[in-house]
Amino acid sequence: MKLCLSIAPNSMRDSLKMLQQFRDTSAMIEVRIDGIKDFKLDQLLKQPRPKLIITNRRKADGGKFNGSANQQYQILSEAIRLGAEYVDVEFSWEGKLIKDLLSQSNNTKVICSYHNYKETPINLVALYRKMRKTGAHILKIATTATDITDNKTIFELLKQARKDRQKLIALCMSEAGEISRILGGMFGSYLTYASLSEKDKTADGQLTYDGLKNLYRADQINHYTKVFGLVGNPVKHSKGIYHHNKIFSRKRLNAVYVNFLVYDLADFLSKFRNIFSGISVTMPFKQEIARLLDEFELDSVGLGIYNTVIRKNDKLIGINTDLPAILSLLKKRTNLRGKKVVVLGTGATSKTMAYAARMHKCETTIVGRNSSRTEKLAKELGCEWITLDNLHSLSPDILMNGTSIGMRDLQQNRIVPKSFFRKDMLVFDAVYNPIMTTLLLDAVGAGCKIITGLELFEKQALFQSKLFIGNMK
Numbered sequence: 001m002k003l004c005l006s007i008a009p010n011s012m013r014d015s016l017k018m019l020q021q022f023r024d025t026s027a028m029i030e031v032r033i034d035g036i037k038d039f040k041l042d043q044l045l046k047q048p049r050p051k052l053i054i055t056n057r058r059k060a061d062g063g064k065f066n067g068s069a070n071q072q073y074q075i076l077s078e079a080i081r082l083g084a085e086y087v088d089v090e091f092s093w094e095g096k097l098i099k100d101l102l103s104q105s106n107n108t109k110v111i112c113s114y115h116n117y118k119e120t121p122i123n124l125v126a127l128y129r130k131m132r133k134t135g136a137h138i139l140k141i142a143t144t145a146t147d148i149t150d151n152k153t154i155f156e157l158l159k160q161a162r163k164d165r166q167k168l169i170a171l172c173m174s175e176a177g178e179i180s181r182i183l184g185g186m187f188g189s190y191l192t193y194a195s196l197s198e199k200d201k202t203a204d205g206q207l208t209y210d211g212l213k214n215l216y217r218a219d220q221i222n223h224y225t226k227v228f229g230l231v232g233n234p235v236k237h238s239k240g241i242y243h244h245n246k247i248f249s250r251k252r253l254n255a256v257y258v259n260f261l262v263y264d265l266a267d268f269l270s271k272f273r274n275i276f277s278g279i280s281v282t283m284p285f286k287q288e289i290a291r292l293l294d295e296f297e298l299d300s301v302g303l304g305i306y307n308t309v310i311r312k313n314d315k316l317i318g319i320n321t322d323l324p325a326i327l328s329l330l331k332k333r334t335n336l337r338g339k340k341v342v343v344l345g346t347g348a349t350s351k352t353m354a355y356a357a358r359m360h361k362c363e364t365t366i367v368g369r370n371s372s373r374t375e376k377l378a379k380e381l382g383c384e385w386i387t388l389d390n391l392h393s394l395s396p397d398i399l400m401n402g403t404s405i406g407m408r409d410l411q412q413n414r415i416v417p418k419s420f421f422r423k424d425m426l427v428f429d430a431v432y433n434p435i436m437t438t439l440l441l442d443a444v445g446a447g448c449k450i451i452t453g454l455e456l457f458e459k460q461a462l463f464q465s466k467l468f469i470g471n472m473k
Contacts, residue, residue, distance in 0.1 A: 001185030112136035120150035145177030158187035185221035232282035286348035325460035350402030406437035421446035
C-alpha cells in the first residue's frame with residue numbers, strides 16, 4: 001500500500017515550500033488546491049517534484065472550492081495537460097465530465113471519489129459497482145466510522161475490489177476508523193492518506209506520515225501481516241502501540257499493533273476474531289471478556305480477569321499478564337510475608353492487586369466508595385473492606401491504587417491525604433499517564449518507596465510481547 005501525504009496549504013508560497021521539503025522523497029503527495037487562493041498549476045507541477053494528486057474539492061463535497069463543476073473540470077483538465085500524475089474528481093460529478101477527463105488523461109490517473117461524512121452505508125458494494133461504471137482508473141470510498149465494526153465493511157469492500165482487480169482506496173474517517181488507514185494494505189487498498197503533523201490533518205482520523213511510515217510501517221503491511229492491538233475505551237493515550245511496534249520492527253517481524261476503540265465487545269470479537277492474532281484488553285472490558293472466551297490460562301481462572309487474549313486454532317484464550325507483573329514488582333521491592341496491604345478501588349486492576357496480595361496471604365483490605373460493591377469484592381477474595389471515608393483508620397505496609405484517579409484527563413483529586421503516608425510504606429499506583437501522579441508525589445514527599453504505573457505497564461507488556469511473538473510461530 002502506498003503512503004500519500006495530504007497537504008492543504010493556504011498559499012502558493014506554503015505549497016512550494018512543502019513540495020520542496022519532499023522533493024527527493026518517494027512519498028506521493030496530495031495537494032488540496034481548493035484552499036489556495038492564488039494557486040498556479042504550472043508552478044505546482046514544475047519538475048523536479050514528487051508525484052502529485054491534484055484535488056480541488058467543492059464545498060458540497062467537503063472542500064473549499066466555490067466554483068461550478070465546469071470550472072472545476074477546466075482546472076483538472078489543465079492539471080492533466082501539465083503532467084499531474086493523478087487528479088481527483090467526485091462521483092457526484094456528471095458522468096460526461098468524468099469521461100471527458102478520462103479521454104484526455106494520457107499518463108494521468110483519474111481518481112473518482114465518494115465521501116460520506118455521517119456514516120458508513122450498508123450498501124457500499126452497490127455504490128462501488130456504480131462507481132466502476134465511470135471507468136475511472138482508481139476509485140476512492142471514504143466513509144465515517146461510528147463504530148469500530150464499520151471498518152470491517154470497508155475491509156470486505158476491499159476484498160471485493162481485489163477479486164475484481166479494481167484499484168480502490170477505501171477507508172473510514174473518525175477515531176474509530178483509524179485502523180482502516182493502517183490495515184488497508186492487508187486487503188489491497190491502493191494507498192492511504194497521511195498528514196504532515198497532528199495539526200495539519202485534512203480529514204478526521206488521519207494519522208501522521210511519520211506515524212504510518214515509522215511506527216506502524218503501513219507501507220509494508222500485506223495479506224500475511226499478523227495483527228495485534230489494544231481493545232478498550234478510551235485507547236488514545238495507551239503506550240502499547242509504541243512498545244509492541246518497536247519490538248516488531250526491531251525483530252523484523254511482519255506484525256503490527258493498533259488501537260481498537262470498542263463500544264460493543266461481543267460485536268467486535270464476532271467480526272474481528274479472524275483478523276487479529278492477539279489483543280491486549282483494558283478498561284472497561286477486562287472482566288466482561290471472560291464470558292466471551294473459549295479457554296483460559298489456569299493461573300488466571302480464580303481471578304476471572306483477562307488483559308491478554310491469544311487466538312490459536314480458532315479459539316480465544318484468556319491470559320492475565322497484570323498478575324505476574326504485579327507480583328514481580330512487589331517482590332522486587334519487599335518481602336510480602338505478613339504484610340498489611342490496602343487496595344484502593346473495586347475495578348479489574350484493583351481486584352488483580354488484591355488477588356496478588358491474597359496469594360501471598362497478606363492481610364488485605366479493599367477500600368472503595370460504594371459500600372455494596374466493595375463488600376462484594378472483599379467477600380469474593382476473602383479480604384477485609386471499608387469505605388474510603390474510613391481510610392484513616394488503617395496503617396498498611398503497602399498501599400496500591402487500581403483506580404483511574406490521577407490520570408491526566410481526569411480531575412487530579414487527592415484520594416489519600418498526605419498525613420496517611422509514613423516513611424516505611426510502599427506505594428504502588430497503576431496509573432501511568434502521568435508517570436508521577438499526585439498519589440506518588442505525596443508518597444515520595446513522605447519518604448515512601450514507590451512503584452509507578454509505567455513500571456507495571458512495561459512489565460506486563462513484556463509478558464504480552466512474548467505471548468504475541470510466540471503466537472506467530
